[in-house]
Structures are given as structure tokens and as C-alpha cells.
Amino acid sequence: MSSAHTAIGQGVEFDAIRRMLERWGANARGVGDDAAVIPSIGDRSLVVSIDTSVENVHFRREWLTPREIGYRATAAALSDIAAMGARPLGILVAMTIPDGWRNELDGLTDGIGEASAKSAAPVIGGDTTRGHKLSLTITVLGTVRDALTRAGAQPGNSVYVTGRLGGPRAALRDLEAGRAPSEVNRERFAHPVPRILESAWLAANGATAAIDISDGLSAEVDHLASASKLSIIVRLEDVPAVEGVSPTDAVLSGEEYELLITGPASLDTAQFKERFGLDLTLIGEVTEGPIGAMITQNGKPVTLPAGYLHFTE
Amino acid sequence: MSSAHTAIGQGVEFDAIRRMLERWGANARGVGDDAAVIPSIGDRSLVVSIDTSVENVHFRREWLTPREIGYRATAAALSDIAAMGARPLGILVAMTIPDGWRNELDGLTDGIGEASAKSAAPVIGGDTTRGHKLSLTITVLGTVRDALTRAGAQPGNSVYVTGRLGGPRAALRDLEAGRAPSEVNRERFAHPVPRILESAWLAANGATAAIDISDGLSAEVDHLASASKLSIIVRLEDVPAVEGVSPTDAVLSGEEYELLITGPASLDTAQFKERFGLDLTLIGEVTEGPIGAMITQNGKPVTLPAGYLHFTE
Numbered sequence: 001m002s003s004a005h006t007a008i009g010q011g012v013e014f015d016a017i018r019r020m021l022e023r024w025g026a027n028a029r030g031v032g033d034d035a036a037v038i039p040s041i042g043d044r045s046l047v048v049s050i051d052t053s054v055e056n057v058h059f060r061r062e063w064l065t066p067r068e069i070g071y072r073a074t075a076a077a078l079s080d081i082a083a084m085g086a087r088p089l090g091i092l093v094a095m096t097i098p099d100g101w102r103n104e105l106d107g108l109t110d111g112i113g114e115a116s117a118k119s120a121a122p123v124i125g126g127d128t129t130r131g132h133k134l135s136l137t138i139t140v141l142g143t144v145r146d147a148l149t150r151a152g153a154q155p156g157n158s159v160y161v162t163g164r165l166g167g168p169r170a171a172l173r174d175l176e177a178g179r180a181p182s183e184v185n186r187e188r189f190a191h192p193v194p195r196i197l198e199s200a201w202l203a204a205n206g207a208t209a210a211i212d213i214s215d216g217l218s219a220e221v222d223h224l225a226s227a228s229k230l231s232i233i234v235r236l237e238d239v240p241a242v243e244g245v246s247p248t249d250a251v252l253s254g255e256e257y258e259l260l261i262t263g264p265a266s267l268d269t270a271q272f273k274e275r276f277g278l279d280l281t282l283i284g285e286v287t288e289g290p291i292g293a294m295i296t297q298n299g300k301p302v303t304l305p306a307g308y309l310h311f312t313e
Numbered sequence: 314m315s316s317a318h319t320a321i322g323q324g325v326e327f328d329a330i331r332r333m334l335e336r337w338g339a340n341a342r343g344v345g346d347d348a349a350v351i352p353s354i355g356d357r358s359l360v361v362s363i364d365t366s367v368e369n370v371h372f373r374r375e376w377l378t379p380r381e382i383g384y385r386a387t388a389a390a391l392s393d394i395a396a397m398g399a400r401p402l403g404i405l406v407a408m409t410i411p412d413g414w415r416n417e418l419d420g421l422t423d424g425i426g427e428a429s430a431k432s433a434a435p436v437i438g439g440d441t442t443r444g445h446k447l448s449l450t451i452t453v454l455g456t457v458r459d460a461l462t463r464a465g466a467q468p469g470n471s472v473y474v475t476g477r478l479g480g481p482r483a484a485l486r487d488l489e490a491g492r493a494p495s496e497v498n499r500e501r502f503a504h505p506v507p508r509i510l511e512s513a514w515l516a517a518n519g520a521t522a523a524i525d526i527s528d529g530l531s532a533e534v535d536h537l538a539s540a541s542k543l544s545i546i547v548r549l550e551d552v553p554a555v556e557g558v559s560p561t562d563a564v565l566s567g568e569e570y571e572l573l574i575t576g577p578a579s580l581d582t583a584q585f586k587e588r589f590g591l592d593l594t595l596i597g598e599v600t601e602g603p604i605g606a607m608i609t610q611n612g613k614p615v616t617l618p619a620g621y622l623h624f625t626e
Contacts, residue, residue, distance in 0.1 A: 006462065006463055006540045007464075033397070033460075033462050033463050033464070033540070034393040034394075034397055034463070034523075034524060034525060035360045035361055035362035035399070035453070035460075036360070036361050036362065037359070037457070037460045038360075040359075041354060041359060043353060044353075045352050045353065046350070046351040046354060046359065047350055047351075048348055048361075048405060048452070048454065049348035049349065050405040051407070052442050052450065054442055054443070056445075057442055057443050080348045081347075081348060083347035084346070084347055084348045086348070092361060092362070093363075094450045096365060096448060124361070125361060126363060127364050127365050127450075129365050130367070130370050131370055131446060131448065133446070135444065137363070137365065137407045137440075139361070139363055139405060139452040140348070144350070147346075149350070150319055150346050150347070151319055151346070210347075212347060226321065227320050227345065227346070229320065
């Protein structure tokens with residue numbers, strides 16, 4: 001892809017696109033033709049994912065700044081690439097923009113640009129349209145030599161999670177009750193971080209399977225177990241939670257965008273922590289047995305309340 | 314990408330996805346992980362585009378069947394790949410589904426599958442979410458050796474268009490007035506055809522630039538001229554229109570998804586017609602001169618009424 005954009009024609013819609021490209025600067029590349037062209041990806045595999053964030057389904061306008069909304073939608077999409085152990089190649093941004101959001105385009109644009117720049121994933125294409133509710137659909141492209149899938153867990157593997165969970169759920173609970181969340185929890189909700197470099201390190205150090213936590217740890221453990229056709233046990237008491245959050249809330253908290261991985265028992269969690277300033281915590285084991293997830297507390301299976309659901313209007 | 318899907322976990326949302334995958338059958342491949350993996354694209358370039366269709370912006374529910382809505386959104390997205398002279402690799406489907414559309418999912422799914430199968434572009438990923446209005450965002454991936462861009466027109470090139478224009482505009486006018494459109498015009502509106510094989514033929518036969526007609530011929534001529542930094546003259550009297558449509562309506566008609574191309578004067582339009590059963594018509598010339606489009610009628614410049622606009626609610 002060339003860093004120069006194709007000259008864009010006349011019209012209000014194109015003015016908006018030109019303004020976005022201006023704000024993105026060097027972080028947008030080769031936009032303006034019918035499709036983006038990426039000259040070659042060598043002998044690596046292509047990885048691609050799509051993710052939609054809709055107003056009043058995935059976020060509320062009064063809880064986040066436009067910049068945060070743009071950042072969060074983009075970071076959430078990039079997290080899918082991290083879950084594959086892949087290196088980002090670029091993103092495409094489809095925006096549905098209601099009239100009432102027209103004045104917030106700069107903020108949205110800057111937030112998208114922030115997430116894109118932080119992950120070295122330039123904007124290479126997009127589409128804008130009118131609509132009733134703000135909606136951002138981000139397609140993320142990446143490349144990888146050996147993809148880290150959900151299906152690679154092996155019996156005898158250990159189960160790990162990055163970071164500390166529960167912040168987004170605690171923040172959401174406060175926001176829904178009209179309370180201000182703690183700064184730490186709000187930050188976890190508004191500024192999730194796609195774990196791209198962390199994932200590459202994990203893959204290089206023997207991780208066998210990975211998934212990012214968008215629906216809550218307990219749901220993701222179930223996805224990993226189903227995909228790998230194995231049993232996965234997670235010890236509730238070992239799940240790392242942010243301060244003031246119960247272990248149960250930590251495993252049900254969605255939109256974390258931390259990584260749940262399986263790999264050898266020997267993974268060097270201390271080296272990981274030193275390198276990334278982020279916890280890597282051993283929380284369970286992969287075994288033969290009935291396919292699915294089992295959460296235990298002090299050795300006994302526990303049943304959790306219904307898991308993560310998007311909030312309803 | 315493997316043809317097997319990753320086993321998908323439990324939950325209502327996943328039941329809907331499983332049902333879609335069932336209906337798509339062999340036309341969906343390797344869905345269910347965080348991202349789709351395409352093992353290699355060899356030494357070809359990757360081409361990627363994103364396109365959103367929103368209820369009451371791009372279509373109205375009462376005008377089209379759910380199957381047609383799914384087909385049309387997907388065909389429109391695939392048309393961008395055709396405009397690059399590329400071969401489709403696959404599509405990703407992000408659907409925002411209001412509760413009132415839940416019962417129409419099978420029809421939407423089948424329409425997406427129809428367009429995907431006709432263009433040999435399997436579904437390789439997607440995302441579903443709730444929302445207020447039905448919205449389909451389709452990302453299309455393709456590969457190409459030498460991309461046919463908007464910027465490649467050369468002074469002295471001729472300008473051609475595929476098919477016959479005006480059907481979608483005439484159909485829309487009837488639908489908006491509460492009249493039934495003619496069968497031919499309705500078909501052009503409801504079943505646009507991405508000109509993928511045609512585009513490959515044109516590229517192989519010397520086409521220098523291409524764009525698909527989504528906003529109307531006159532707007533697309535302007536885009537081509539801007540991107541190529543040249544003057545493009547189109548003779549209104551030579552623009553091929555469907556029966557009963559004026560030349561002016563033909564050049565303003567949007568959502569045609571025919572191709573506007575530039576290339577040598579020697580392009581064998583008869584051979585094209587014989588091969589594809591579709592007109593290829595010489596309609597103008599590329600020249601040095603003021604950058605932009607000029608529409609002439611019997612040698613004199615004409616000013617057209619305002620071009621194609623999406624209808625408003």
C-alpha cells in the first residue's frame with residue numbers, strides 16, 4: 001500500500017473523509033480507491049476479523065467521550081488480532097453517523113487514530129454512512145506465521161490470564177447506577193489495551209491456544225474448551241481481580257480484552273511481568289474429560305450466576 | 314483456511330451463528346475463532362474493502378425481501394473488489410439485528426450466501442449484534458497481480474461502461490411514489506451483479522483504470538478524473554440506458570454496480586458482449602486539461618441536476 005491517498009472527489013461526505021484523513025495523518029495510508037491494496041504479505045498467513053460497536057448496545061454516549069468511544073471500538077477489534085498471536089497490518093473503519101454525532105467526528109476520529117497508532121495498525125480503508133445510532137464496524141487485518149487459535153489446547157496444559165479482571169464490570173455497574181466509577185475501573189472500561197506484543201511473546205514461549213476476554217472469563221473458558229474439545233478447570237480463588245472486585249465479578253466481567261491462554265506449566269510469569277508490566281497468572285488446568293469449562297472454589301465446582309450480557313436500553 | 318469451523322460455545326447469539334453457518338454450508342469456511350486465517354496468498358497483492366448497508370438509508374424493508382436485502386448488501390461490497398480487477402478471497406459479515414428482524418434471519422442469511430456463492434467468495438468470519446435498525450457491513454477480501462485503480466487513466470484513453478444504466482434510479486422513483494417498478498428495473502435494483510469476471514477480462518485486455526458505479530456515472534467519472542488528475546469527457550448521447558430511461562437519468566442512477574473503465578480505443582467490445590452477454594460501450598475520452606469530468610451532449614457541455622443522493626426518511 002502506498003502512503004499517498006487517492007485524490008477524493010467532491011461532496012459533503014468526501015469532505016468528512018478528507019478531514020478524517022487529515023487528522024489521522026501518517027497513520028492512514030493509501031485510502032480513497034474502491035479497495036485498499038497491500039502489495040504482499042510474504043509467506044505469512046493473513047488474519048482478519050470484524051467487530052461492531054453500537055451506541056446503547058456496547059456503549060452509552062453519556063459515559064464516554066467521543067474520543068474514548070472511537071478508541072474503545074478500535075481497541076476491541078484489534079484485540080481479536082492479539083488473540084491470534086498476529087501482527088497488525090491495518091484496519092478498515094465503517095462508521096454509521098447520525099446527524100446528532102456530526103459535531104463529534106473529530107473526537108471519534110482521534111480515538112480511532114489513537115488505538116490504531118498504538119497498535120501500529122494504520123487505517124487503510126473505510127466507509128461512512130448516515131444512520132440512527134452511532135455504529136463503528138472495524139475490520140482488522142494482521143499476519144502471523146503460526147496462528148494461535150482457540151482449538152490448540154492440550155491435555156496437561158496450564159491456563160493463564162493476563163492482567164487483573166473485573167474493572168469494566170465494576171465500572172459498568174457504577175455507571176448504570178448513576179455513580180462515578182473509580183478512576184482505575186473507569187480506565188479499564190474506557191481504555192482497554194489489545195495485548196498484541198504480549199500475545200506474540202506468549203506464542204513464542206509455547207502458548208498452545210488463546211482467546212481474548214470480551215464476554216467474560218467464564219464464557220471464554222467455555223469457548224476454549226469447546227473449540228479444543230477438552231475439559232478446562234479454572235480455580236476461582238486464583239483469578240486475579242482488580243482491587244475491590246469479588247472473584248465472581250472478575251470471572252463475569254466482559255470487555256476486558258485481556259488474554260486467556262493455555263500453555264506449558266513452565267511459562268515464565270515473572271519474566272512476562274518484568275517485560276510488559278502486566279500480570280500473567282496461572283489459574284487452571286486443561287484435562288481430558290467432559291468437554292467444557294468447570295469453575296472450582298477450594299476444589300469444589302461452583303455454579304456462577306448468568307454471565308456477561310450486553311446491557312439493554 | 315480450513316473448511317471446518319471451530320466449535321462454537323453455548324448461548325442464543327451462538328445458536329443464531331450456528332444456524333447461519335448451517336444454511337451457508339460449504340460456502341462458509343473456518344468460522345468461529347477470534348479471526349479468520351488464510352494460510353497464504355502467494356505473491357499476489359491483497360485487496361480489501363468495507364461497505365455498509367443500513368435500513369432506511371440504503372434500502373427500505375417494504376421494497377425488498379430479506380433475501381434480496383442480504384444479497385444486495387453483499388453484492389454491493391463485492392463490486393468494490395471487481396472494480397480493482399481482483400479475484401475474491403472471502404467475505405466477513407457484520408450484522409446489526411433489531412428484534413423485529415429476528416424472524417427474517419434465514420432470508421438475510423440465504424441472500425448473503427447467494428451473492429457470496431455466485432462470486433466464489435466464501436464467508437470466512439463475522440459478528441452479530443443487536444441494534445435499532447438492520448445494518449449489514451461486509452468486508453471483502455481479494456487478491457490481484459496488478460490492481461486496477463482509479464488513478465491509472467492515461468491521456469488518449471477511451472472511456473467505457475458495462476451494461477445499461479438507469480434501472481435502479483427508475484425503480485427507486487417508482488417505489489418512492491408507491492408504484493410497482495417494471496420487472497427489469499426492479500431486478501436491476503434488487504439484484505445488482507458484481508462484474509468480477511468482466512473486470513478480470515478488461516484488466517487483461519489493457520484497461521488502465523476502473524471504478525464501480527455506486528453513486529451514479531457522472532459522480533464516478535469525477536472520481537476517476539480526480540484520482541487520475543486528468544480531464545474526462547463523457548458523451549451523454551452515447552451512454553447506454555435501459556429502455557424507457559432518459560440519458561440524464563442513466564448518468565445519475567446510483568447503485569448500478571456496473572463498471573466505468575478507461576483503456577485503449579481498441580478494446581473489443583463485440584468479443585466482450587459475446588463472452589459475457591453484457592454491453593461494453595464506448596462513451597468518452599480521457600484528455601489532458603482541467604482535472605474533472607465534463608458531460609457533453611452533441612458536442613456541448615451540459616450541466617446535470619444534482620447527482621445521486623441516498624434517500625432520506
